[in-house]
Amino acid sequence: MHELSLAQGIIQVIEEELEKRKEKGTVQKINLRIGQLSCVEPEALLFSFGFCSKETQCENAVLNIEKVPLACECQNCGKNFLPKEAIFICPDCKSCRIKILSGEEFYIDSFEIE
């Protein structure tokens, strides 16, 4: 389970941002964008974040997770599509030569402080 290191990563990024802005407030909410294909399990992330955030400015923060669907582009015919299965096959030309446009990201979009 690497949700633990991701939870530590989130806290690290936010602490750096707070430091940069000389912000002393407490973080209320963290807005994340997590790709469908990032292999991140939200439940495990929430659990890890719970104990990683203790005694940090993120201690009381709520994680707001927005899932980003997987979007692909066929490299053969150029069609954009949202695959229904884990194997990506172009619905039009049936090619397997597919580029992933989104769905692999793990972004901190923003956070809210008080």
Next chain:
Amino acid sequence: MKIKVLKDVLKANDTIAEENRTILRKKGILTLNLMSSPGAGKTLILEKTVERLKKDFKIGVIEGDVSTSNDARRLARYDIPVIQINTDSIGGACHLDANMVKEALGSLNLSSIQILFIENIGNLICPAGFDLGEDKKIIVLSLTEGEDKPVKYPVAFRKADLLLVNKLDLLNHLDIDLELLLKNSRKVNPDLKSIQLSARTGEGIDKWAQWIKKNLDLKKRRSGALGS
């Protein structure tokens, strides 16, 4: 107050991976990241590979395991530099990340290495998500695991540059359809080349050794071109 960040949490890993890649490029070291599920035969493949290439090339190994230094001991018998990373001291991580590799690079004498193997932690999911700074990702799949693994764990197969199908000596003893296995791997990654081998009998190790030599040559030529 809302603060926009728009930062990729995995970016920190990618930045360190690029640093590793730069260090390894300067030294002209071909770096291969071996990934598989536990028990697919990565360590035995490495033993046979080291046996084959040791007299012509200087080889180093970074061994990743959650616990024990069993694999590092197996490889150290060949009198090559081996660094063991155990992740149980850092939360039992299920994959190697770029920072662990960076630290391991610090303890190796890179001037005396031409080929560096990184044996990732046995896991078909997480290692695929972490760039280590390697040149190529190699996925090892053994015949006993079944022909549907590429489509069950597509992320790892999609990112791989080469598929090693191991335990070929068992082919006639199993109900496995090797053609279907290869077809499944190409469904996920149409450009994925494969080499079939048996680390146990040594069959196919030559072909794999040739692949490594070819890629080392390419790397040397590229490093040379960059240096001039």
